[in-house]
Amino acid sequence: MIIKIRGKEYVFSDAIEPSERNTKIKNMLKDNIIFDDVKMTVEEYFRITWNKKPTIVALDKIGNYLSKMPNQNGKHDKEILSKNDELEITKGVRHKTVKGKREIVDSRYINFSELSKKDSVNLGLLDVDDSNFN
Numbered sequence: 001m002i003i004k005i006r007g008k009e010y011v012f013s014d015a016i017e018p019s020e021r022n023t024k025i026k027n028m029l030k031d032n033i034i035f036d037d038v039k040m041t042v043e044e045y046f047r048i049t050w051n052k053k054p055t056i057v058a059l060d061k062i063g064n065y066l067s068k069m070p071n072q073n074g075k076h077d078k079e080i081l082s083k084n085d086e087l088e089i090t091k092g093v094r095h096k097t098v099k100g101k102r103e104i105v106d107s108r109y110i111n112f113s114e115l116s117k118k119d120s121v122n123l124g125l126l127d128v129d130d131s132n133f134n
Contacts, residue, residue, distance in 0.1 A: 005058065012024055012065060029046075093105065
């Protein structure tokens with residue numbers, strides 16, 4: 001998985017265990033970047049830009065990466081999303097043909113960024129003692 005943030009590129013291997021993935025993501029969140037001439041961590045950047053499309057997509061990719069199991073014994077990951085599924089996740093809608101007419105309908109996916117705070121805490125995506133948790 002590759003995530004690009006403010007000119008920095010972060011590459012994460014799919015072949016590592018979930019605990020290692022969590023550690024690598026936490027290290028990325030502590031990394032410093034420059035945003036609007038201010039030095040801040042990636043986590044602070046995400047908190048400021050949480051409602052911007054690139055941040056939403058990045059957080060969804062991180063959520064998918066953390067919830068996916070590593071490849072086992074060189075087998076291909078059967079959970080790979082098609083390009084159409086990735087577009088559906090990114091845009092929040094999908095195209096469907098009904099009776100020969102192409103329609104736009106709601107996405108079948110629930111993005112991690114759209115989870116309630118309670119669900120985010122239950123999944124471990126948000127700390128209970130987080131100062132922004134109300």
